[in-house]
Amino acid sequence: VSSEDIxxxxxxxxxxxxxxxxxxxxxxxxxxxxxxxxxxxxFLVAWRRIGEVPAGDGALPWLIGVTRRVLANSRRxxxxxxxxxxxxRQHDWxxxxxxxxxxxxxxxxQTARVRTALARLRPADAEILEMAFWDGMPQxxxxxxxxxxxxxxxxxxxxxxxxxxxxxxxxxAEAGHNSGIEPAGERSSDD
Amino acid sequence: MTDRxxxxxxxxxxxRAANPVDETRLRAPxxxxxxQFLFEKITGIAYSGSSASRPSxxxxxxxxxxxxxxxxxxxxxxxxxxxxxxxxxxxxxxxYAADSLTADRTVVEVTGAGAVQxxxxxxxxxxxxxQGPETPPPLQACVLSTGTAGVFPDRRGDATxxxxxxxxxxxxxxPGNTTSPSPTTPPSRTTPPLATTPxxxxxxxxxxxxxxxxxxxxxPSFVAANxxxxxRLAASCVDETDAxxxxxxxxxxxxxxxxxxxxxxxxxxxxxxxxxxxxxSTDIFYIVPIPPSGPQxxxxxxx
Numbered sequence: 001v002s003s004e005d006i007x008x009x010x011x012x013x014x015x016x017x018x019x020x021x022x023x024x025x026x027x028x029x030x031x032x033x034x035x036x037x038x039x040x041x042x043f044l045v046a047w048r049r050i051g052e053v054p055a056g057d058g059a060l061p062w063l064i065g066v067t068r069r070v071l072a073n074s075r076r077x078x079x080x081x082x083x084x085x086x087x088x089r090q091h092d093w094x095x096x097x098x099x100x101x102x103x104x105x106x107x108x109x110q111t112a113r114v115r116t117a118l119a120r121l122r123p124a125d126a127e128i129l130e131m132a133f134w135d136g137m138p139q140x141x142x143x144x145x146x147x148x149x150x151x152x153x154x155x156x157x158x159x160x161x162x163x164x165x166x167x168x169x170x171x172x173a174e175a176g177h178n179s180g181i182e183p184a185g186e187r188s189s190d191d
Numbered sequence: 192m193t194d195r196x197x198x199x200x201x202x203x204x205x206x207r208a209a210n211p212v213d214e215t216r217l218r219a220p221x222x223x224x225x226x227q228f229l230f231e232k233i234t235g236i237a238y239s240g241s242s243a244s245r246p247s248x249x250x251x252x253x254x255x256x257x258x259x260x261x262x263x264x265x266x267x268x269x270x271x272x273x274x275x276x277x278x279x280x281x282x283x284x285x286x287y288a289a290d291s292l293t294a295d296r297t298v299v300e301v302t303g304a305g306a307v308q309x310x311x312x313x314x315x316x317x318x319x320x321x322q323g324p325e326t327p328p329p330l331q332a333c334v335l336s337t338g339t340a341g342v343f344p345d346r347r348g349d350a351t352x353x354x355x356x357x358x359x360x361x362x363x364x365x366p367g368n369t370t371s372p373s374p375t376t377p378p379s380r381t382t383p384p385l386a387t388t389p390x391x392x393x394x395x396x397x398x399x400x401x402x403x404x405x406x407x408x409x410x411p412s413f414v415a416a417n418x419x420x421x422x423r424l425a426a427s428c429v430d431e432t433d434a435x436x437x438x439x440x441x442x443x444x445x446x447x448x449x450x451x452x453x454x455x456x457x458x459x460x461x462x463x464x465x466x467x468x469x470x471x472s473t474d475i476f477y478i479v480p481i482p483p484s485g486p487q488x489x490x491x492x493x494x
Contacts, residue, residue, distance in 0.1 A: 003461070007236055015220050017203055022226075023214040040229055044456070049232050114209035133206040136214075165202060 006017035010050055014043060017060050024064055024135055028071055038074065042067045061137070061144035068145060117167040132157055198307040235479035240436050257386070276334060276362040278306070284332070284340040286310035288319050290352045292341075295319070301340070306332045306361070310342035333358035420467045420476070431458045434465030434478050442476060450474045 022039050029035035046053055054062050100101050118126045131137045131145065143153040220238070222224035227238040270446040278284075284306035288295040297319050299309045307330050310319075317324030331345040333353035340361055345352040353360035424434060435452055442450045455477050458465075462480035469476045 007234065009236075010234065011230075011236075014226075018223075019214060019217045019221045022217055023212050026212045027210070036225075040233070043229065044233050047456070110205060111209045114205055115211070118209070129206065133203065134210040134212070163204070164206070180423050 006050055010047055013046060013050075013053060013059055013063075015061050018043070020060060020135070021063050021067055025067055025071065027130065030075070034074065038070045041070045041146055045070075057141075058144070061141040064135070064137075064141075064146045065147075113168065114164075117164055120134055120167055121160065121163055124156070125163050128153070128156050129160045129164060220237035232477075235455050235466075235481060269354055276359045278334055278340040278361065284309060284342055285335065286313050287341060287343045290343045290346060290355060292356060296341075306340040306342050332361035334361055351380060354463050386491060412445040412447055416441045416447055417467070419444075419471065424465050424467055430463065430482070431478065434467075438467065438476050447474075450476050452476050452478065454478045454480075456480060 018039070021042055022035065025035035025038040025042075026032060029038055042063055046063060052062075053059050073105070118129065121129070126143060128146070131142050132139075137145070139153050140150050142157070143150040146153060146156075148156070209412075218226070230236075230238045251286050261461065282301060283298050284301050285296045285298055286309075288297075297310075297313055299318075302309055304312075310330055310332075311320055311327040314327035314330075315324060328344040328346060329348040330342050331350055331352040332340045332342045333356060335341040335358065341358070343356065344350040350360065420438050423429070423437050423441075429437065431454060435454070438452050442448065442452070451474065453475055454463075455468075456479075458480040464481050465481050466479045466481040467476060468479050
């Protein structure tokens with residue numbers, strides 16, 4: 001394999017996967033800047049280990065797996081604080097885009113409730129739901145990222161949906177929140 | 192009252208609607224200078240996108256890859272003298288599709304052959320925006336207000352294109368380093384164009400500058416430092432430690448102590464040689480690891 005081939009392959013990988021990786025990071029990082037740092041780290045790893053990056057459809061879950069680990073490392077020191085900031089920043093982005101790439105923030109009462117409910121779930125449940133419904137990942141990609149079988153991923157997703165539905169059906173007072181962000185710190189971002 | 196979700200609302204749709212980031216509104220790398228800059232910092236390779244709408248005067252465009260500089264130096268491109276009639280930026284040239292500052296243009300690397308020859312080759316290869324492969328017209332190189340060479344069709348063939356645009360013509364190099372166009376036998380191009388940009392009302396600085404604007408004066412201290420660095424790093428395969436010292440000394444010696452020196456990505460056995468690049472908007476001189484100019488010892492990127 002020539003260096004030109006490697007560079008062309010990396011270029012194609014970068015072009016195809018930069019946006020979904022950035023979106024993944026933005027959804028989870030405490031700040032847009034932190035998301036961009038995670039994306040930079042991810043693609044640096046990919047450049048250094050280009051020979052290990054799966055071809056075709058397997059590339060994106062491989063990259064997301066790297067991003068996931070990069071983000072987990074960066075927030076391990078202060079899980080509660082970062083998660084709270086993340087939830088707050090998701091609401092801020094629509095107002096202050098000075099440090100953010102282009103993104104749209106969806107607001108609304110029901111949206112806030114869903115996000116709050118997600119924040120109250122077990123981290124593993126929330127994560128798999130976010131992968132499926134926010135990142136739009138198929139089950140086989142989720143299985144790669146979570147390092148489990150496709151069948152196991154399907155079962156986890158089913159359980160997570162059920163847990164979220166139960167959380168949404170709780171009375172707000174019973175759920176113990178008013179603002180939609182208060183319980184966020186209870187979630188640990190590390191599995 | 193309740194703010195519970197309507198049970199009739201599709202659960203999946205509700206969950207999707209809570210997505211905090213609309214991916215469709217994120218810019219693809221082809222349209223994102225930030226992504227392109229990241230690509231270039233990681234790889235040390237110019238992000239040569241093929242999108243015709245790609246901006247050419249972004250921050251990315253100021254990140255001149257020094258591999259290109261080294262080629263220019265080795266090939267004689269750096270031998271241009273510094274005067275009002277010479278480009279101060281000799282890494283790239285803009286090939287215009289018509290004798291107008293607002294015409295479509297394609298940015299190419301300047302090789303030792305010179306900007307005119309490089310643009311003639313781009314014409315022949317069909318790389319000029321909106322043009323198919325064709326015999327290049329007579330061309331003339333002018334100095335744009337940015338200090339970059341702009342190569343325009345000289346339809347009358349009397350070397351008046353620059354004058355017609357109010358731009359100084361690039362002074363021909365000394366004998367033996369000719370850049371006269373040879374429309375029938377253009378040199379072959381070994382590198383693709385760096386960018387193609389349609390000329391519009393919102394064109395970048397180069398195209399929107401009034402024809403009467405004088406060319407930008409060179410900054411002697413930086414030009415001198417850059418020339419020293421390029422010459423020394425192009426002379427042999429310089430490792431990271433020596434390259435840092437060379438760049439630092441050259442910057443300090445020319446009154447540019449405020450510039451910082453950064454290594455873009457780790458040096459590896461496949462990319463052991465230093466090549467300079469710079470970003471004038473941030474006063475950062477980059478050292479980019481590149482493969483040796485001779486036979487390459489390996490192909491694996493990164494470390």
